[in-house]
Amino acid sequence: MSKTIIVGGGIIGLASAYFLRKKGLDVILIDKGEPGAECSSGNMGWVCPSLSDPVPAPGLVKTSLKWMLKRDSPLYIKPSVVPSLSPWLLQFWKYCSEDAYQLGFKAGLELSKDTLRLYDELEQENGLTFEMHRKGLLFVCLKENYIEEKMESYRIVEEFGLPSPVSKTKHEVLQMEPALSDAVAGGIYLPAERHVRPESLTLALTEWLKVNGTEIMSLTEVKGFIQEGDQIIAANIGEKTIEGDQFLITAGAWAGKVLNQAGIQVPMTAGKGYSLTISSPSVQFRQPLYLGDSRVTISPFHDSVRIGGTMELSGLNTDLDQRRIEGLRNSAAQYLRLPVLGKEKAWCGMRPMTPDGLPVLGRITGYTNLFIASGHAMSGISMALSTGSAMSELISSGKSEIDLKPFAPDRFKTQHSNDKKSKVTV
Numbered sequence: 001m002s003k004t005i006i007v008g009g010g011i012i013g014l015a016s017a018y019f020l021r022k023k024g025l026d027v028i029l030i031d032k033g034e035p036g037a038e039c040s041s042g043n044m045g046w047v048c049p050s051l052s053d054p055v056p057a058p059g060l061v062k063t064s065l066k067w068m069l070k071r072d073s074p075l076y077i078k079p080s081v082v083p084s085l086s087p088w089l090l091q092f093w094k095y096c097s098e099d100a101y102q103l104g105f106k107a108g109l110e111l112s113k114d115t116l117r118l119y120d121e122l123e124q125e126n127g128l129t130f131e132m133h134r135k136g137l138l139f140v141c142l143k144e145n146y147i148e149e150k151m152e153s154y155r156i157v158e159e160f161g162l163p164s165p166v167s168k169t170k171h172e173v174l175q176m177e178p179a180l181s182d183a184v185a186g187g188i189y190l191p192a193e194r195h196v197r198p199e200s201l202t203l204a205l206t207e208w209l210k211v212n213g214t215e216i217m218s219l220t221e222v223k224g225f226i227q228e229g230d231q232i233i234a235a236n237i238g239e240k241t242i243e244g245d246q247f248l249i250t251a252g253a254w255a256g257k258v259l260n261q262a263g264i265q266v267p268m269t270a271g272k273g274y275s276l277t278i279s280s281p282s283v284q285f286r287q288p289l290y291l292g293d294s295r296v297t298i299s300p301f302h303d304s305v306r307i308g309g310t311m312e313l314s315g316l317n318t319d320l321d322q323r324r325i326e327g328l329r330n331s332a333a334q335y336l337r338l339p340v341l342g343k344e345k346a347w348c349g350m351r352p353m354t355p356d357g358l359p360v361l362g363r364i365t366g367y368t369n370l371f372i373a374s375g376h377a378m379s380g381i382s383m384a385l386s387t388g389s390a391m392s393e394l395i396s397s398g399k400s401e402i403d404l405k406p407f408a409p410d411r412f413k414t415q416h417s418n419d420k421k422s423k424v425t426v
């Protein structure tokens with residue numbers, strides 16, 4: 001039977017493994033740590049097809065230049081990484097045009113069109129239980145003009161079968177969410193959106209995969225590949241090699257580094273985000289909230305509340321900057337009647353970021369059996385099932401129902417050093 005080696009056990013690797021197993025393929029999933037422990041753990045868990053718009057957006061160049069050196073702003077760029085990051089940043093700023101934004105939004109919506117159905121089906125899967133809420137999503141803001149702007153930009157979701165966003169007055173918003181303070185000017189309600197407890201989802205998938213015959217190799221770092229002609233034949237894990245028929249790289253923010261080991265360049269960087277999870281909280285929330293002007297978000301779970309957000313470009317590292325946690329707390333305080341008290345756990349994770357804000361999905365040009373699915377930025381939980389489903393189709397049959405052209409790995413002119421005649425160990 002055909003065997004797929006998956007490198008990276010975050011939500012994208014786990015979802016891909018799930019769909020490949022459902023198709024009857026053998027799968028080995030390798031992670032340098034524990035599956036689900038990196039960016040796929042402490043995030044906000046939103047499953048929001050309507051929010052499939054790319055990070056680079058019109059107006060962001062000006063705003064990001066204003067924010068970039070301020071540690072508690074929504075986007076902080078560490079000055080010491082600017083020289084090494086500048087090729088990525090220049091491309092990113094190039095994609096902050098209206099045209100690129102609209103194209104990216106449509107591609108994201110197309111990729112996400114089956115998301116809710118796929119989550120419904122996953123919930124029905126035998127032996128797979130996770131925390132999922134169907135409460136919609138409430139955008140709130142302190143300035144009224146923000147509502148008009150957002151209403152305008154999210155109208156496009158109707159074309160993709162999603163319900164229209166509903167504008168809400170200040171009075172309506174306060175009725176919907178009594179925890180909000182009088183400072184709030186109004187909001188927008190997106191009724192179809194959901195949220196999951198991401199840790200419960202990755203744990204459920206990991207357990208399901210183990211029970212259903214997937215080999216999971218934790219604490220195992222892929223350090224290179226063995227190549228023969230236009231094929232990868234094995235992953236190098238130090239003292240051993242792991243052979244397979246197909247190789248899928250789902251290493252999130254590390255995907256660029258992993259592919260570099262085979263001489264392939266994909267412009268992937270880390271967009272670090274932070275969250276604060278408060279157990280047995282003093283304040284209860286009725287639905288997830290997007291605190292618009294500050295770009296901070298709140299997710300209520302069964303036993304806790306999570307406040308999260310911010311984007312820090314500081315390279316590949318998981319150093320937790322306490323000042324940014326304070327920034328989250330201060331932003332939330334502007335919108336809430338009372339502070340949320342309880343047992344706190346601070347967390348940070350690296351969103352995998354490409355310059356155009358879209359994931360990289362597909363087969364690597366020049367190789368017959370090397371694939372990538374990484375770069376989901378703010379939407380990895382939301383897009384995981386549609387990505388996993390599409391990648392399983394591509395790997396098992398050579399094509400996928402969803403058009404993956406907008407996500408092509410070579411759209412950034414991927415270079416590779418694939419000498420077809422030689423056998424190379426990298």
Ligand SMILES: Cc1cc2nc3c(=O)[nH]c(=O)nc-3n(C[C@H](O)[C@H](O)[C@H](O)COP(=O)(O)OP(=O)(O)OC[C@H]3O[C@@H](n4cnc5c(N)ncnc54)[C@H](O)[C@@H]3O)c2cc1C
Pocket residue numbers: 007008009010011012013030031032033034035036037038039040041042043044045046047220221222223250251252253254255258271272273274275308309310348349350351352374375376377378379380381382383
């Ligand atoms: C604060 C915050 C809030 C967010 N909120 C949401 C949200 O509400 N909704 C949403 O959809 N998304 C959200 N996201 C984004 C989402 O978390 C990411 O898009 C998603 O987790 C990325 O998943 P991944 O599987 O690509 O990466 P990861 O979860 O980081 O997994 C990559 C895995 O690859 C492994 N790996 C790396 N290198 C190697 C190697 N050489 N060998 C073996 N294994 C390797 C790592 O150990 C890791 O486990 C949020 C992110 C942050 C930071």
